[in-house]
Amino acid sequence: MFQPATFSLQRIPAILQKNMVISIPVVMLLGFLSGLMGDVSGLQKLVVPLTFLMVYPSMVGLNFKQVLSGGDTRLQILTQAMNFLVIPVLAFLLGLFFFPHDPMLRLGLFMTGLLPTSGMTLSWTQMAKGNLPSAVKMTVIGLVAGSILAPFYMKGVFGETISMPLSKTLCQIMVVVFVPMLLGFLTQRYLIKKHGQKTFAEQIKPQIAPWGTIGVLGVQFVAMALKAPDLAANPKLLLILGVPMLVFYLVNFSLSTGLARFFRVRADGIAFIYGTALRNLSIALAIAMTVFGESGSEVALLVSLGFIFQAQMAAWHVKMIGRLLPERKPAQPQAG
Numbered sequence: 035m036f037q038p039a040t041f042s043l044q045r046i047p048a049i050l051q052k053n054m055v056i057s058i059p060v061v062m063l064l065g066f067l068s069g070l071m072g073d074v075s076g077l078q079k080l081v082v083p084l085t086f087l088m089v090y091p092s093m094v095g096l097n098f099k100q101v102l103s104g105g106d107t108r109l110q111i112l113t114q115a116m117n118f119l120v121i122p123v124l125a126f127l128l129g130l131f132f133f134p135h136d137p138m139l140r141l142g143l144f145m146t147g148l149l150p151t152s153g154m155t156l157s158w159t160q161m162a163k164g165n166l167p168s169a170v171k172m173t174v175i176g177l178v179a180g181s182i183l184a185p186f187y188m189k190g191v192f193g194e195t196i197s198m199p200l201s202k203t204l205c206q207i208m209v210v211v212f213v214p215m216l217l218g219f220l221t222q223r224y225l226i227k228k229h230g231q232k233t234f235a236e237q238i239k240p241q242i243a244p245w246g247t248i249g250v251l252g253v254q255f256v257a258m259a260l261k262a263p264d265l266a267a268n269p270k271l272l273l274i275l276g277v278p279m280l281v282f283y284l285v286n287f288s289l290s291t292g293l294a295r296f297f298r299v300r301a302d303g304i305a306f307i308y309g310t311a312l313r314n315l316s317i318a319l320a321i322a323m324t325v326f327g328e329s330g331s332e333v334a335l336l337v338s339l340g341f342i343f344q345a346q347m348a349a350w351h352v353k354m355i356g357r358l359l360p361e362r363k364p365a366q367p368q369a370g
Contacts, residue, residue, distance in 0.1 A: 047244035065255035069262025088249030092153035093218025117150035142333035150176035164304025172309035257334035
């Protein structure tokens with residue numbers, strides 16, 4: 035019989051995950067202070083293991099069989115069209131506007147727009163009482179399709195202005211996405227076989243998933259520490275990077291919410307919002323840190339700021355969802 039952990043260490047990741055609006059800035063501040071205290075270049079070696087920790091826990095909890103279920107084809111097509119056509123174009127245009135002379139930062143914003151959904155898509159959809167089975171499919175399809183398409187999108191759009199090592203990018207995506215996905219699936223099957231589906235879903239899965247937050251915060255700490263000297267020399271850099279990311283999320287959430295109002299079923303509209311407006315910042319951060327190394331630290335900082343805006347706007351939408359997506363009243367029968 036599986037016994038849930040009761041010691042306080044087990045609760046730390048869940049606490050950090052529930053309070054990401056606070057934990058992210060605190061960790062970034064600690065990373066900044068650490069970067070000012072001395073040479074932190076050795077932290078670069080932690081990026082790959084931290085990236086694995088970011089992705090693996092969410093893979094353990096994914097319901098891969100859900101992807102094979104039907105009944106929401108139109109919703110899935112509209113979601114992925116939004117994810118791989120509309121939002122990448124939006125990110126590219128914003129990059130041209132805000133960073134006309136900095137192709138690396140344009141690439142960072144484009145990567146943010148290109149990689150859809152995350153484990154938090156499921157959490158926020160559930161909290162807002164949306165269509166969770168459809169959200170699961172959006173997450174798995176978006177993760178797989180985004181990981182395959184991202185290197186070719188980036189190469190096609192930025193290949194002439196940035197040295198884009200396509201083979202290295204593909205290899206790193208294999209390491210940070212598909213290897214954790216495979217191991218997560220195998221871990222899931224082992225735990226279900228050993229403890230049963232009910233125990234896994236109700237007791238084990240909720241304890242595993244929050245540990246990905248440790249990986250997210252760890253990579254953000256490294257990114258901020260590596261960039262600390264530049265930030266100290268140019269404090270305006272946070273504003274320069276933060277404003278474009280804020281505008282991206284304001285436009286993104288507004289567009290997704292506006293389109294969601296056309297869905298007949300409110301739960302589908304909620305799933306659509308969180309399946310499109312939320313981006314997979316963990317994968318974008320991992321690519322920035324592992325593929326581009328030191329030159330990608332500014333991109334990593336840009337992506338890290340996205341975590342703050344994404345978490346805050348997702349939480350605000352949960353509170354306001356009743357006003358943003360009111361229930362449709364059934365049509366009244368006409369008197370004969």
